[in-house]
Amino acid sequence: MSPAIHIEQVYKSFGPLQALKGINLTIEQGEFFALLGPNGAGKSTLINLLAGLLRPTSGRLSVMGHDVVTEYRQARQLLGVVPQELVFDPFFNVREMLRFQAGYFGLGRENDAWIDEVIESLGLADKAHTNMRRLSGGMKRRALIAQALAHRPPVLVLDEPTAGVDVELRQMLWAFIKRLNREGHTIILTTHYLEEAETLCSRVAMLKQGEIVALDSTENLLNRVPGKNLRLRLAPSHLPSTLHPMLRANEGDIWTLALSEAAQIEFVLAELRAADVRIEDMQLIEADLEDVFMEIVRA
Numbered sequence: 001m002s003p004a005i006h007i008e009q010v011y012k013s014f015g016p017l018q019a020l021k022g023i024n025l026t027i028e029q030g031e032f033f034a035l036l037g038p039n040g041a042g043k044s045t046l047i048n049l050l051a052g053l054l055r056p057t058s059g060r061l062s063v064m065g066h067d068v069v070t071e072y073r074q075a076r077q078l079l080g081v082v083p084q085e086l087v088f089d090p091f092f093n094v095r096e097m098l099r100f101q102a103g104y105f106g107l108g109r110e111n112d113a114w115i116d117e118v119i120e121s122l123g124l125a126d127k128a129h130t131n132m133r134r135l136s137g138g139m140k141r142r143a144l145i146a147q148a149l150a151h152r153p154p155v156l157v158l159d160e161p162t163a164g165v166d167v168e169l170r171q172m173l174w175a176f177i178k179r180l181n182r183e184g185h186t187i188i189l190t191t192h193y194l195e196e197a198e199t200l201c202s203r204v205a206m207l208k209q210g211e212i213v214a215l216d217s218t219e220n221l222l223n224r225v226p227g228k229n230l231r232l233r234l235a236p237s238h239l240p241s242t243l244h245p246m247l248r249a250n251e252g253d254i255w256t257l258a259l260s261e262a263a264q265i266e267f268v269l270a271e272l273r274a275a276d277v278r279i280e281d282m283q284l285i286e287a288d289l290e291d292v293f294m295e296i297v298r299a
């Protein structure tokens, strides 16, 4: 069985800028895979290379064993891509657009039942006859996901599909994508919401400045960050400077500190007391993917 995605020594430059610097990555069929990284890391570039929208400067990429350059049609047929940008043809309504997309891949009427199912599953039934340009942002996003699925590709790549999307759609979308994965589709996802990646994806690659800096199962990555997080609500909302080296995050009056060992709690309490800062709420939590990401990518 060929892997869903195989990427070998891929480099991509834009003029003097090296966006990808020797990427090697194999994703097996049936995986739910996350591609994570800060803005500008090269995630979309890698996806555009897979989709054949860009050519690699050097190296090779294949989809289910088909080279994306030399066997473009076959590779493209096996891949559904939800682009990061909301690009679409403004002259079609939703159903026409999906039919057109499927038709491009040689599918006709026999595919209509699937198109109906996609429309239904993504909550687009009311909008099936609405022109694409008249859809709201959230509905456009749904339509683009439907478009990627129209020809029933076994491999689905979603580039930030839930950026700026409301909670309801996110849940609907994930329920549907999870079902596709259970049915055997390979899913590759880039997202800013690391919680999503943590709960959905079994394996993660972290990209930084065009290089893979971590590639492991979600479980192993989570185990990489030892210790726990101590989440405190403080009044006044002030963290004594002696505790700053432990600071992991701060939002309003919530301060999250990294503990490498439980004994450090004593130290934290003493420092807060000495500074006359009251603890209004306190929670000890396991490190999450966000912490791993910070540790590896921001390092």
Ligand SMILES: Nc1ncnc2c1ncn2[C@@H]1O[C@H](COP(=O)(O)OP(=O)(O)O)[C@@H](O)[C@H]1O
Residues within 6 Å of the ligand: 014, 017, 019, 037, 038, 039, 040, 041, 042, 043, 044, 045, 046
């Ligand atoms: N068409 C392009 N022309 C020039 N530079 C580009 C182009 N596309 C992307 N880049 C640059 O390549 C780097 C990676 O971008 P991108 O792949 O979009 O990152 P990400 O999706 O991880 O945020 C960035 O520095 C970006 O500015």
Ligand SMILES: [Mg+2]
Residues within 6 Å of the ligand: 043, 044, 045, 084, 159
């Ligand atoms: Mg991007």
